[in-house]
Amino acid sequence: xxxxxxxxxxxxxxxxxxxxxxxxxxxxxxxxxxxQNGQRYLNFSxxxxxxxxxxxxxxxxxxxxxxxxxxxxxxxGHVTGFSTVHQQFEQQLADWQGxxxxxxxxxxxxxxxxxxxxxxxxxxxxxxxxxxxASLLEAAVQSPAQLRRFAHNQPQALARLLEKPLTGxxxxxxxxVFSMDGDTAPLNDLHNLARKHGSWLLVDDAHGIGVVGEQGxxxxxxxxxxxELLVLTFGKAFGCSGAAVLCDxxxxxxxxxxxRHLIYSTAMPAAQVCALQAALTCIQQGDDLRDKLAANIxxxxxxxxxxxxxxxxxxxxxxxxxxxxxxxxxDVAQRLREQQLWVxxxxxxxxxxxxxxxxxxxxxxxxxxxxxxLLESLNGCSYRVSE
Ligand SMILES: *Cc1c(COP(=O)(O)O)cnc(C)c1O
Numbered sequence: 001x002x003x004x005x006x007x008x009x010x011x012x013x014x015x016x017x018x019x020x021x022x023x024x025x026x027x028x029x030x031x032x033x034x035x036q037n038g039q040r041y042l043n044f045s046x047x048x049x050x051x052x053x054x055x056x057x058x059x060x061x062x063x064x065x066x067x068x069x070x071x072x073x074x075x076x077g078h079v080t081g082f083s084t085v086h087q088q089f090e091q092q093l094a095d096w097q098g099x100x101x102x103x104x105x106x107x108x109x110x111x112x113x114x115x116x117x118x119x120x121x122x123x124x125x126x127x128x129x130x131x132x133x134a135s136l137l138e139a140a141v142q143s144p145a146q147l148r149r150f151a152h153n154q155p156q157a158l159a160r161l162l163e164k165p166l167t168g169x170x171x172x173x174x175x176x177v178f179s180m181d182g183d184t185a186p187l188n189d190l191h192n193l194a195r196k197h198g199s200w201l202l203v204d205d206a207h208g209i210g211v212v213g214e215q216g217x218x219x220x221x222x223x224x225x226x227x228e229l230l231v232l233t234f235g236k237a238f239g240c241s242g243a244a245v246l247c248d249x250x251x252x253x254x255x256x257x258x259x260r261h262l263i264y265s266t267a268m269p270a271a272q273v274c275a276l277q278a279a280l281t282c283i284q285q286g287d288d289l290r291d292k293l294a295a296n297i298x299x300x301x302x303x304x305x306x307x308x309x310x311x312x313x314x315x316x317x318x319x320x321x322x323x324x325x326x327x328x329x330x331d332v333a334q335r336l337r338e339q340q341l342w343v344x345x346x347x348x349x350x351x352x353x354x355x356x357x358x359x360x361x362x363x364x365x366x367x368x369x370x371x372x373x374l375l376e377s378l379n380g381c382s383y384r385v386s387e
Contacts, residue, residue, distance in 0.1 A: 017326065018325075018326035018327045018330060018347070019326060019347055019348065019349075024036060029043075029054075030043070030046055030048060030053055030054070031043065031046075031048060031051050031053060031054040031363075031365045032051070032363070032365040032366060032367070032370065034342045039340065040340065041337065041340050041341060041342035042340060042341050042342065042366075042370050042373065042374070043342045044341060044342060044343045044360045044361055044362070044374060045342050045343060045344040045359070045360075045361060046361060046363065047207070047235065047236040047237075047361060048236070048237070048239050048363055048365070049207075049210065049211050049236060049237040049293060049317045049361070049362075049363050049364065050210060050211070050237050050239065050282070050283065050286055050289045050290070050293065050363065050364045050365075051239070051289065051363050051364045051365030052210075052237065052238060052239025052240070052279050052282055052283075053239035053240070054239075054365070055239065055278075055279075055282060057278045057281070057282060058239060058240065058275045058278045058279055058282070059275075060278070061274045061275045061277065061278035062271050062272065062274060062275035062278075063271075064274065065085070065269075065270055065271030065272070065273070065274030065275065066269075066271040068270075068271075069083065069085065069269070069270035069271055069274075070269075070270075070271070071269055071271060072266070072269055073266055073267040073268060073269050073270060074266075075266060075267065076262070076263060076264065076265060076266060076267060077104075077262060077267040078256075078262070078263050081266055081267030081268075082267055083270045083273075085270045085273045085274060085277075086104055086267065086268070086270065086273055088277075089104065089273050089276060089277055089280075090102040090103065090104055090244070092277065092280060093232070093244050093246065093280070094246060096215075096217065096280070096284070097217060097218075097221070097230065097232075097246050098221075098226065099226075099230070099246040099247060099248070100247075100248050100249045100252070101246070101247055101248065101249055101251075101252035102244045102245065102246045102252075103244060103245050103247075103252055103255055103256070103259075103262070104242060104243070104244050104267070104268055104273070105242065105243040105244065105245065105261065105262065105268075106242060106243075106261070106265060106266075106267075106268055107233070107235070107241060107242065107243055108133075108135060108204070108206055108231065108233030108234075108235065108243040109135040110243070110261040110265070111231050111233070111243040111244070111245050111261070112133070112135040112136045112139055112204060112231060113135060113138075113139040113142075113261060114245075114255070114259040114260065114261035114262060115139075115202065115229060115231070115245055115255065115259065116136070116139035116140055116142075116143050116171075117139060117142070117143060117259070117260065117261075118254070118255055118258035118259045118260070119171060120140075120143040120144065120145035120171065121144060121145065121168060121169075122144040122145065122168070123145075123166070123167045123168030123169075124144075124145035124146070124166075124168035124169045124170065124171070125145055125146040125147070125148060125166055125168065125170050125171075126140040126143065126145050126146070126147045126148070126170075126171050126172075126173055127148050127149075127150055127158060127161050127162065127170060127171070127172045127173065127199070128140055128147065128148075128149050128150070128172075128173040128174070129149070129150060129152055129153065129173065129174040129175065129178075129185065130149040130150065130151060130152045131152045131175075131178050131180065131181060132149075132173055132174065132175060132204070133175060133179055133204060133206070134350070135204075136173055136202075136204060137149075140173070145168070145171075148161050152178075152181075153183065153185055153186060155186055155189035155190055155193055158172065158190060158193055158194075159193050162193060162194070162196075162197040162199060163197070169198075169199075169200075170194075170197065170198070170199035170200075171199060171200050171201075171202055171229075172190060172193075172194040172199045172200070172201045172202070173201075173202045173204075174187070174190055174201070174202075174203055174204070175203065175204045175205070175206065175207070175208075176203055176204070176205035176206075176207065176208035176209075176212075176218060176219025176220060177205070177206075177207035177208040177211070177212070177219055177316050177318070178207070178318075179206065179207055179318070180318070180320065180346060180350065180351050180357075180359060181312065181314060181318070181320060182207075182312065182314030182315075182316040182317070182318030182319060182320060183312070183313065183314050183316070184208075184219060184315075184316070185203070185219070187201075187203060187219060187220060187223045187225040187227070188223055188224065188225055191225050191227060200227075200228035200229060201225075201227040201228055201229070202227060202228070202229040202230075202231065203219070203220055203225075203227040203229070203230050203231070204231040204233075205218045205219050205220060205230065205231065205232055206231070206232075206233040206235075206236055207236055207237075207316065207317075207318060208220075208222070208316075209232045209233070209236070209237060209238070210236070210237025210238055210279075210283045210286070211237050211290065211293065211316070211317060212316075215283070215284045216237070216283040216284065216286055216290065218230075218232070228247065228248070228251070229245060229246070229247050229251070230245070230246040230247070231243060231244075231245055231246075232244045232245075232246065234276055234279070237283065238276060238279040238280075238283070239279055240272065240275050240276055240279055241272075242268050242272065242276060289364040290364070292364040293317060293362065293363060293364040295368070296362045296363070296364070296366050296368070296370075296371055297315065297316070297317060297319070297362050299368055299371045299372075300319060300360075300362055300371050300374070300375065301315070301319075303371065303372065303375040304319075304375060304378070307375060307378070307379045309321065309375075309378055309379065310322055317361055317362050317363065318359065318360075318361055319360040319361070319362060320346075320357045320358065320359055320360070321357060321358040321360060321378065322355060322357045323345075323356050323357050323358065324354055324355070324356060325354075325356060326345075326347045326348070326356045328356070329345035329346070329347060329356035329357060329358065330345050330347075332345070332358060332381050333345040333358060335377075335380075335381050336358075336377055336378070336381065339377045339380075341373070341374060341377055343358050343359075343360060344358070344359050345357070345358060346358075346359045360374070
């Protein structure tokens with residue numbers, strides 16, 4: 001088979017499974033509204049849970065940062081890319097979360113890949129929740145360690161895996177709020193079990209940080225759990241991009257030696273760090289935003305229940321509506337789009353086979369009437385609900 005045959009066969013397969021992915025360029029606005037081809041849509045697809053991506057304080061901080069520090073960091077953090085602004089922000093994050101150290105990464109994907117690649121060795125094992133994000137599972141597959149996945153949010157299933165003897169080290173991996181289901185991990189139980197067996201726990205709180213817990217400190221803080229490794233990402237409620245890994249002193253020094261995504265990659269621009277500092281302040285003082293988001297979630301769930309929509313138990317900003325078949329999910333998303341609502345159909349392999357869904361996200365930028373419009377339109381779409 002030639003390269004071109006291989007590529008066209010793979011594309012054919014994707015088309016046949018209604019799984020072909022395409023990007024659609026939007027012309028501006030990533031908050032409450034999206035604009036495409038001159039048409040405005042109410043946006044129920046983003047992860048900008050607090051609406052911070054459009055916040056004047058973040059925009060001003062980024063602009064002022066660029067004026068002062070330029071737009072590029074000029075190199076890896078190990079050369080000249082690490083500035084006093086980076087240093088200060090890492091300390092702010094560590095203090096905020098009650099850790100000794102925080103290390104900035106260019107993205108959550110890079111952070112997860114880097115940590116697993118740097119930590120795991122051949123005799124080790126990774127025990128990961130089945131629904132963990134692709135950045136974690138793919139890194140786990142690539143690592144020399146053994147990967148075992150445990151049933152979603154089931155500590156008993158983790159316990160059975162932890163009991164199997166091993167010569168190396170075990171890392172237990174989960175998320176705070178799950179990206180596709182919007183439910184929350186039982187972090188206390190998972191951490192207690194992990195500790196009992198000498199395993200460390202890594203929590204990726206991409207969807208909890210900024211949104212839950214006192215001052216938006218996230219899922220771990222909310223549940224009173226301090227995992228050995230905490231991954232925060234800044235592409236969601238922080239309204240920006242980037243990530244941080246929180247850990248103890250020695251682990252941070254270890255990652256600085258062995259995390260190749262840090263060593264061989266240009267550091268985040270200082271101007272972006274300035275925007276992230278502004279985002280952190282907004283989040284710390286953001287009870288009004290979190291209240292607004294909570295009111296929107298409550299309005300959606302109450303209204304959805306009254307209409308008899310197939311909602312899940314999720315109480316987070318992520319509200320899936322399960323459809324089942326890929327094509328059916330695409331059809332419903334298309335019908336909503338015709339009514340100026342931007343909603344994503346999420347299909348395998350992002351979610352398990354047969355569980356194609358609408359992944360609705362609510363934010364603090366939505367107005368109550370936006371939620372009502374969404375509910376009415378969903379009610380008007382007849383979709384087949386999978387069991
Ligand atoms: C979005 C996401 C990531 C990736 O973060 P980026 O900063 O977008 O690369 C990692 N983990 C989870 C759970 C996510 O939802």
